[in-house]
Amino acid sequence: MSKPHLELTNVQMAFDTPGGPFIALENVDLKIRKGEFVSLIGHSGCGKSTVLNIVAGLLQASRGGCVLDGHEVNTPGPERAVVFQNHSLMPWLTVYQNVELAVQQVFRKSMSKAERRDWILHNLNLVNMGHALDKRPGEISGGMAQRVGIARALAMKPSVLLMDEPFGALDALTRAHLQDSLMEIQQDLNSTVIMITHDVDEAVLLSDRIVMMTNGPAATVGEELHIKLPRPRNRVALADHPEYVHYRQAVLSFLYEKQSFPAKHTPPRDTSGADNNADETDAAASTFAVHTAPSGRTTQARPAEENA
């Protein structure tokens, strides 16, 4: 493995709550190569978003830290573009203007006005939103708005693209299309991607590595799974590829056997439907997490609903 591009070392994250500090993350270590596609997967409330926010610079780790290309990350910046869970577009700007705001900010000096315009249109076409340039976010569907959010992040030419469940709100067809586009773009630009997902298939299809996190509080990296499927990957061809099925099985087993709570030690009933139920299972997991500590850990901290 070459020198890490992005490195999280010994990260601890504690939030102040009225009942004392709440330890969300403990001893998180992560090394990411340039051009690597890493998925973070884990049950709700395990601090995936907290990890992402620390890399983004939106949160400061209580201990340890994050280093990108030899520089410590302290503040947010466009080289670590974030695609937020909800699209986070400015409702008063049109689709075009939303991307323009980012492009103007990042490429004000390096691109001419015409180049910037082409670049904005290029990115919007990439996510199939070239037809709605003058629409406001309130006039398009949530899925379309999320596509614009992705276009805005891509338009910043980030060296690390941070995605917080970017496709969660999209319909299956759009999601598949965007996953394919994302794979292509990521290979072309060789950009580093960290993506939070609940969708096991999505994680296996897109990632070079899946980082599976233990249940919070004091969550940390549980297992890592290197996905050595050849690229470019084709979802149809992979569907019954034995390697693919094996990886999928490994993630499911981590999520629903090793990190499930004691009451749910039985294996999932129907693995093929597992990803569709991921959100549901997730919600259940977070509800029950209040009563149960993660396997092998005891905790004094109040397992409050973590706001990560």
Next chain:
Amino acid sequence: MTTLNQTRNQTRLPVQAQLWLRSVSDKLTARNLAGAARQLLLPAIGILLFLGFWHLAAPQVQTSLGAFPGPAQVLEQSGQLWQEHSDQRDRAAKFVTMQEQRNERILADNPDAEVRIRSYPGAPTFFDQIVTSLGTVLAGFVLATLIAVPLGIIIGLNRHFSAAVNPLIQIFKPVSPLAWLPLVTMVVSATYVSDDPMFEKSFLTSMITVTLCSLWPTLINTSVGVAAVNPDLLNVSKVLQLSFWTHVRRVVLPSSIPMIFTGLRVSLGIAWMVLIAAEMLAQSPGLGKFVWDEFQNGSSQSLSRIMVAVLAIGFIGFLLDRIMLLVQKKVAWNE
């Protein structure tokens, strides 16, 4: 018969006109008619009922200046006020032409002579007073906006500053214009000393009182709107590393525009109310002075004339609010 007409129309008229006709006939459905009735008819009925009640009740109220005026007297007096206004205008025009002629004659006799140009010395009419009041209220309101919006943005952006000034806002907000007025008058008299004043002192006093009383709703709404910007959008701004000014201009301000405008509309309403009170008390020119003068005058027509002023004040206040609404629709993204 109508169908016959329509078919004939359709054969003769160009496509555009046919489409227009169809859209008109579509609009004339029963439901749309009912909507139009609700929009026009019911308010008209309300006004008519009010006028009827007023007409019947007014003569029952006897005052030392005669019976309370009914709608007919008020209408007559409004005509009278207009008449006085146009007479005054004619006299003013005559005065100006006579003055010019006289000056020309003087200059013809002696080109070096100094000629004096005086403005017409007649008393301001009702309509002059309306114009004065509108000017004062707009000046006061603009000044209040210029203070309240930037200050509100700072308060909304900075929690510490907000905590520091919040008690002051809470204390000064409910103060009546009448309490401010003597203080403002004294301060203006003492500080605005100039041989060639750009503004009348009375104008300044009224304007500052209006400002002091009307800036609070805008200030509070702006600060609340700024503090309530969606945290996700703030994160976007942070990731983009927007400079402070770009952040305020492109994120904070547009986001709080709807709240700011709600505040501005309340402020303008208050400004108009405060102005009338201030003018009455301070005897500074404007509608308030008109009302007070008529009251002091105590003729048999005074009450009718005051009633004309009351209606004019209400109508102007309504118009001001409508204008603000139009501006809001132009400016705000959520309208």
